Amino acid sequence: DQQVKQNSPSLSVQEGRISILNCDYTNSMFDYFLWYKKYPAEGPTFLISISSIKDKNEDGRFTVFLNKSAKHLSLHIVPSQPGDSAVYFCAASAWDNDMRFGAGTRLTVKP
């Protein structure tokens, strides 16, 4: 069973606009959530994270929002740039070491 779901396989936005990537989870034991970015032929790289005690974390153009009651998190990229075009994975972990990933969303930012 997929405990972390990214229901949108792809997203296309215009340069300068906002990109919103969504992620849902089912396991209420998850207490840490992360977003990873992946370019072709490379491994994923850590982008931003949020603890379950917070509802928002911001790092430059990237902001992650967490809605625990809805078991939903989202990544906002403002403004979007062509270099942001990549696959974005949502991930979640509980107190143990097992991290679960979503299937990924391919973001394309058009110039």
Add this chain to the structure above:
Amino acid sequence: NAGVTQTPKFRVLKTGQSMTLLCAQDMNHEYMYWYRQDPGMGLRLIHYSVGEGTTAKGEVPDGYNVSRLKKQNFLLGLESAAPSQTSVYFCASRFPTGGAGKETQYFGPGTRLLVL
């Protein structure tokens, strides 16, 4: 500082053949992981290790074995490859503590495996 490296980058196997994928990290990380990535499935954890000499099963361990004889190396073995094991394999490592260290899981570039 090379980070996390994986060997080989690409391999083609016939059904029933065996092989070992090597992961090496030079960051003195305690924890190491092996994932596989399949279309529409994201990254799924195969096995992981919380220290030298220790290993544990992840989400999809069947058909794989691992060993962590040295802290810097984590080996993933396929004893009898099957077409279902065609995938891209990623190794990752991180520090053991929570907080700032918990999220920083560093990934290797991946190994693309094709089993015919």
